Amino acid sequence: MSETTLGDLAIEVRSKNAGPFWITMELFMRDAEGYRIAADETFLDEDVVAGLYRVDPGSVQIFRIPSLNVVKISYPRPVSQGSLRDRDTHAGQHHVPLAQLVVP
Amino acid sequence: MTSDNADSVSILVPSGMLGAGFPEETITRGIALGADVIAIDGGSTDSGPYYLGASKPKTTAAAVARDLRLLLRAVAGAGIPLIVGSCGTSGTDDGVDWVAGIVADLLAEEGLSMKVARIYSEQRAADLKEPLEAGRIRPLPPLGELDVSTLEECTHIVAMMGHEPIAEALAAGAQVVLAGRATDTANAAAYALLKGMPAGPTWHAAKIVECGGQCTTNPRMGGVFATIDRTGFTIEPLDESAACTPISVAAHMLYETANPYLMREPDGTLDVRDAVYTALDERRVRVEGSLFHHAEQHTIKLEGARITGYETMSFSAIRDPLILKDIEGWASLMHVVFTQRVEQTLCLTSEDYDYDLRLYGYNAVLGDLDPSTDPPREVGVMLLVRAADQALATAVAKVANPLMLHLPAQDMDYLPSLAFPGSPAEVERGAAYEFVLNHAVDSLTPTAMFRTEMGEKHDV
Numbered sequence: 311m312s313e314t315t316l317g318d319l320a321i322e323v324r325s326k327n328a329g330p331f332w333i334t335m336e337l338f339m340r341d342a343e344g345y346r347i348a349a350d351e352t353f354l355d356e357d358v359v360a361g362l363y364r365v366d367p368g369s370v371q372i373f374r375i376p377s378l379n380v381v382k383i384s385y386p387r388p389v390s391q392g393s394l395r396d397r398d399t400h401a402g403q404h405h406v407p408l409a410q411l412v413v414p
Numbered sequence: 415m416t417s418d419n420a421d422s423v424s425i426l427v428p429s430g431m432l433g434a435g436f437p438e439e440t441i442t443r444g445i446a447l448g449a450d451v452i453a454i455d456g457g458s459t460d461s462g463p464y465y466l467g468a469s470k471p472k473t474t475a476a477a478v479a480r481d482l483r484l485l486l487r488a489v490a491g492a493g494i495p496l497i498v499g500s501c502g503t504s505g506t507d508d509g510v511d512w513v514a515g516i517v518a519d520l521l522a523e524e525g526l527s528m529k530v531a532r533i534y535s536e537q538r539a540a541d542l543k544e545p546l547e548a549g550r551i552r553p554l555p556p557l558g559e560l561d562v563s564t565l566e567e568c569t570h571i572v573a574m575m576g577h578e579p580i581a582e583a584l585a586a587g588a589q590v591v592l593a594g595r596a597t598d599t600a601n602a603a604a605y606a607l608l609k610g611m612p613a614g615p616t617w618h619a620a621k622i623v624e625c626g627g628q629c630t631t632n633p634r635m636g637g638v639f640a641t642i643d644r645t646g647f648t649i650e651p652l653d654e655s656a657a658c659t660p661i662s663v664a665a666h667m668l669y670e671t672a673n674p675y676l677m678r679e680p681d682g683t684l685d686v687r688d689a690v691y692t693a694l695d696e697r698r699v700r701v702e703g704s705l706f707h708h709a710e711q712h713t714i715k716l717e718g719a720r721i722t723g724y725e726t727m728s729f730s731a732i733r734d735p736l737i738l739k740d741i742e743g744w745a746s747l748m749h750v751v752f753t754q755r756v757e758q759t760l761c762l763t764s765e766d767y768d769y770d771l772r773l774y775g776y777n778a779v780l781g782d783l784d785p786s787t788d789p790p791r792e793v794g795v796m797l798l799v800r801a802a803d804q805a806l807a808t809a810v811a812k813v814a815n816p817l818m819l820h821l822p823a824q825d826m827d828y829l830p831s832l833a834f835p836g837s838p839a840e841v842e843r844g845a846a847y848e849f850v851l852n853h854a855v856d857s858l859t860p861t862a863m864f865r866t867e868m869g870e871k872h873d874v
Contacts, residue, residue: 327460378661
């Protein structure tokens with residue numbers, strides 16, 4: 311049986327810069343069941359996000375919004391926007407590691 | 415214009431960005447719905463530090479003029495004001511003057527006479543030393559304390575105005591307000607606040623409309639129309655085939671904000687934790703329960719950019735599977751041979767220049783965060799070199815040129831030729847910049863850091 315990812319259970323997974331110094335991502339889940347999985351702190355928490363994006367778990371903020379079936383994640387941008395090693399100015403492709411996370 | 419209290423104020427936002435374009439009929443419709451003001455954002459930091467650092471607009475003049483021509487005709491016909499925030503992308507003084515020049519030409523061409531206010535928000539480093547030394551400039555996370563040298567290194571510094579300088583210009587009779595750097599919401603909120611609308615619904619509506627049609631079910635169909643009143647606001651798309659739904663509107667609070675519930679403005683904090691979104695019909699949404707907590711200390715956020723060096727780019731491409739089967743090995747060899755050749759020929763060490771080697775088609779976008787390591791079918795190799803001056807950056811990139819053309823895989827005993835997409839191979843990118851300010855000034859008054867120049871209305 312093939313593995314199911316967060317992206318499979320979502321209408322949209324997106325990432326974007328929030329000002330020059332933060333990246334923010336949203337998981338728009340299809341339904342309450344998908345939301346329950348994405349919002350489960352034993353599955354997706356600050357440490358998991360920190361591992362995916364190699365940032366300090368203490369800097370990761372997670373907002374769980376059941377009325378919209380949305381989990382929103384923000385963290386400070388590790389590489390300065392537009393600098394030599396920044397490869398995604400608008401941080402618009404950074405959702406992929408999150409979307410490909412395999413659900414339990 | 416007086417600051418009398420109205421029962422409601424309707425805002426027409428044509429699009430998320432001046433110069434992005436919108437269907438002309440959406441403006442006609444918004445005017446017919448009874449718009450009291452047209453507000454549009456002219457800038458953003460989203461596209462990186464170059465536009466502030468170099469003080470150059472991201473949009474082309476023709477696209478800005480096309481949008482402004484339609485908007486000036488509309489506001490002149492309806493007798494309502496037009497507000498443009500963050501002129502010229504970064505909101506520097508050059509940006510305000512650039513848009514003001516386009517507006518002056520259009521008014522002359524259209525035979526219109528309107529009173530135009532320009533509000534400048536650029537700051538001199540010398541003027542920020544006093545508040546810095548007085549402890550009135552504080553870092554916002556994730557940045558740390560500010561020192562004077564960082565201010566002095568900035569090529570341009572702007573302060574983000576709130577609604578107050580814009581409202582003041584409107585109260586003084588301006589029919590067109592061209593603002594320097596302003597918060598995305600301030601240009602949409604200013605007229606409603608001037609007319610006495612409550613702060614909670616006004617700032618919430620301003621946040622929802624600031625990206626135009628982004629809060630609708632079809633963001634490509636133009637902007638939005640919001641009516642603010644005593645207890646809340648009502649929002650609908652300007653295009654009749656698009657819809658606002660409670661989800662599309664509520665979800666927009668998530669967009670480009672780190673925190674979806676609380677948003678700091680110069681004058682206080684918008685709080686939408688208790689906001690209720692209700693469908694009035696299939697395409698209009700009513701929002702109530704939004705709060706605004708006025709801050710004890712008014713604050714103004716600074717943005718600044720400095721030059722980090724000069725960049726030269728080279729780009730080549732690989733299609734041969736014999737190289738692509740171990741593209742990581744090829745890249746490792748490139749790093750070794752390239753840095754050796756730079757040392758041999760230019761006598762430069764890693765302290766004298768910096769570079770980034772990106773494998774587009776393999777893992778250029780996410781680098782070592784990429785969850786996939788599948789072998790690619792083709793790879794674009796980008797070499798980006800940064801040095802203290804342009805000539806040095808280009809010299810380093812030229813040393814790499816034979817390698818970008820002929821570097822073999824580690825197990826090849828012949829020299830392949832790789833695919834340059836054009837000639838010449840190197841592209842000089844000019845100065846590179848970085849944002850270095852994310853700091854808030856405790857402002858003495860909401861308008862003290864900004865300078866307003868009011869133009870005269872001419873008889874035509």
